Amino acid sequence: MTRLSFSVGFAALLGFTTAxxxxxxxxxxxAGVLRLTVNSTYAPMEYRDPATNELVGLDIDLANEIxxxxxxxxxxxxxxxxxxxxxxxxxxxxxxxxxxxxxxSRRESADxxxxxxxxxxFFVLTENEAKAAIDLCGKKVGTTRSTSFPVEIxxxxxxxxxxxxxxxxxxxxxxxxxxxxxxLKQGRIDAAVQGSExxxxxxxxxxxxxxxxxxPFSTGYQGIMFRKDDAALREVVTQHLAAMIxxxxxxxxxxxxxxxxxAVPQPLxxxxxx
Amino acid sequence: MRTADALAGGFPDLSGMRLARQAxxxxxxxxxxxxxxxxxxxxxxxxxxxxxxxVSRFLTAKxxxxxxxxxxxxxxLAMALGIVLGVxxxxxxxxxxxxxxxxxxxxxxxFRGTPLILQLxxxxxxxxxxxxxxxxxxxxxxxxxxxxxFLSALLGLxxxxxxxxxxxxxxxxxxxDVGQYEAAQAIxxxxxxxxxxxxxxxAMRVVIPPLGNExxxxxxxxxxxxxxxxxxLLHNAENIYYANSRxxxxxxxxxxxxxxxxxxxxxxxxxxxxxxARGSQQIAR
Numbered sequence: 394m395t396r397l398s399f400s401v402g403f404a405a406l407l408g409f410t411t412a413x414x415x416x417x418x419x420x421x422x423x424a425g426v427l428r429l430t431v432n433s434t435y436a437p438m439e440y441r442d443p444a445t446n447e448l449v450g451l452d453i454d455l456a457n458e459i460x461x462x463x464x465x466x467x468x469x470x471x472x473x474x475x476x477x478x479x480x481x482x483x484x485x486x487x488x489x490x491x492x493x494x495x496x497x498s499r500r501e502s503a504d505x506x507x508x509x510x511x512x513x514x515f516f517v518l519t520e521n522e523a524k525a526a527i528d529l530c531g532k533k534v535g536t537t538r539s540t541s542f543p544v545e546i547x548x549x550x551x552x553x554x555x556x557x558x559x560x561x562x563x564x565x566x567x568x569x570x571x572x573x574x575x576x577l578k579q580g581r582i583d584a585a586v587q588g589s590e591x592x593x594x595x596x597x598x599x600x601x602x603x604x605x606x607x608x609p610f611s612t613g614y615q616g617i618m619f620r621k622d623d624a625a626l627r628e629v630v631t632q633h634l635a636a637m638i639x640x641x642x643x644x645x646x647x648x649x650x651x652x653x654x655x656a657v658p659q660p661l662x663x664x665x666x667x
Numbered sequence: 668m669r670t671a672d673a674l675a676g677g678f679p680d681l682s683g684m685r686l687a688r689q690a691x692x693x694x695x696x697x698x699x700x701x702x703x704x705x706x707x708x709x710x711x712x713x714x715x716x717x718x719x720x721x722v723s724r725f726l727t728a729k730x731x732x733x734x735x736x737x738x739x740x741x742x743x744l745a746m747a748l749g750i751v752l753g754v755x756x757x758x759x760x761x762x763x764x765x766x767x768x769x770x771x772x773x774x775x776x777x778f779r780g781t782p783l784i785l786q787l788x789x790x791x792x793x794x795x796x797x798x799x800x801x802x803x804x805x806x807x808x809x810x811x812x813x814x815x816x817f818l819s820a821l822l823g824l825x826x827x828x829x830x831x832x833x834x835x836x837x838x839x840x841x842x843x844d845v846g847q848y849e850a851a852q853a854i855x856x857x858x859x860x861x862x863x864x865x866x867x868x869x870a871m872r873v874v875i876p877p878l879g880n881e882x883x884x885x886x887x888x889x890x891x892x893x894x895x896x897x898x899x900l901l902h903n904a905e906n907i908y909y910a911n912s913r914x915x916x917x918x919x920x921x922x923x924x925x926x927x928x929x930x931x932x933x934x935x936x937x938x939x940x941x942x943x944a945r946g947s948q949q950i951a952r
Contacts, residue, residue, distance in 0.1 A: 475905065479914050482716075502912065538896075539909045566896050566906070579794035581811040 415628035430486035438492035495616035495665035505616030512609025526607035531560030535582035538566035734903035748825030753832025778830035820892035839870030879936035
């Protein structure tokens with residue numbers, strides 16, 4: 394047996410055994426409860442239904458389906474976006490599924506199982522003059538300051554505006570996506586950035602108000618975050634997610650929110666390049 | 668020996684005996700228990716998941732220092748606005764004029780009755796109600812250009828503070844003996860003149876301690892302006908941990924700065940108290 398074929402065979406064996414071995418950690422099984430923490434200001438990923446005050450959204454539906462298959466109940470809690478990672482580290486949450494982008498800087502403390510494609514997307518008020526993203530050079534662009542978008546805007550500006558000797562984008566911080574859209578309406582900023590997966594919903598809420606400019610300017614994934622030492626839970630959730638993709642229940646959830654195009658072919662681990 | 672004298676009264680003479688020292692056992696026990704708890708807390712923090720190198724690195728980072736300057740500028744200006752409003756409203760409140768009186772009461776009711784953070788968000792988003800503001804025929808501007816994070820924070824914090832300060836000022840004015848008002852009247856002073864020359868200087872002595880208290884509260888209340896993007900200390904510390912995820916380390920950095928500022932302000936308040944107590948050293952001591 395060559396070294397290569399041996400290692401391939403070994404990997405297959407390993408894959409097989411982990412696939413068999415993946416089981417819910419004892420503490421969760423005992424409690425029958427998954428504790429999940431979300432930042433519910435990011436419709437349609439997770440938000441409070443204005444009519445019922447129920448926690449709803451794509452992430453909520455996916456998590457509920459996973460919990461159903463695991464045979465456990467979910468106890469939800471809420472936190473500001475910036476406290477999601479601390480919530481995971483302090484074990485307030487068993488894992489995080491809350492519209493959070495897989496980024497290498499966040500992988501120091503966690504592993505991501507990527508389940509949705511995403512990318513930062515410029516948008517403006519419909520009547521704005523900007524036709525292409527390049528028109529936003531030198532303009533005031535707002536986004537939620539606790540996300541990875543400020544860094545991505547700066548990078549985009551360097552590569553596109555400053556490289557063609559146009560003035561740089563002026564980044565204006567906002568508190569959350571609703572605040573950012575408020576600042577857009579008031580004219581404090583000329584354009585805004587949100588994850589592409591949230592814009593169809595925002596546009597449906599305020600018809601004709603917003604217009605996207607260009608394509609998402611980088612591609613990445615949203616991931617479910619697990620603690621590094623929690624491989625067992627990560628494995629079992631990944632398996633169920635893979636099964637949901639295979640049997641179409643995953644696609645059904647995405648389609649419900651008009652995000653079928655953001656589907657991934659299979660769960661990916663730490664796959665984002667950023 | 669004078670034992671005989673003492674015994675004459677039927678009691679033993681204790682005058683020559685040494686006082687037994689009290690053992691203070693419970694006291695030592697309490698001290699020991701407290702030291703153990705403190706040591707345990709100290710040890711927990713030293714071994715906890717805190718990267719102290721981040722704390723020392725960011726303690727004097729430029730953004731943090733800018734944040735503390737912005738915090739202090741905002742606290743001073745908002746407090747100044749609050750005191751001016753507070754004096755005016757307190758004088759109105761104690762005026763015999765029913766219109767002035769009820770306007771003053773209404774102001775206190777409105778701004779003391781709603782949360783500060785709500786008021787800050789309202790000022791910041793004023794342009795949603797009034798896209799342009801100005802004086803008809805003279806001047807007008809886009810509301811967002813006027814309502815910068817700085818001005819929104821100043822108005823929100825200052826006007827809210829005015830509602831609380833007016834009550835402190837009113838208490839100070841009420842603390843001045845009614846005879847002082849009558850004496851001022853008797854020598855022909857008007858109400859405002861009497862207030863300025865007789866009443867307010869005496870009221871100052873009483874209002875300094877609560878005002879110092881309010882100012883220390885204000886230094887920390889400026890952190891609420893972080894939600895409307897005023898770049899004060901907490902806002903800037905948050906921005907750093909949004910980027911590097913060192914949440915606890917940056918919160919400790921901000922906390923240390925707030926503690927330092929408050930530690931400096933406390934003796935300053937004492938100096939101020941001493942100055943305004945010149946006329947009545949006895950009481951002030």
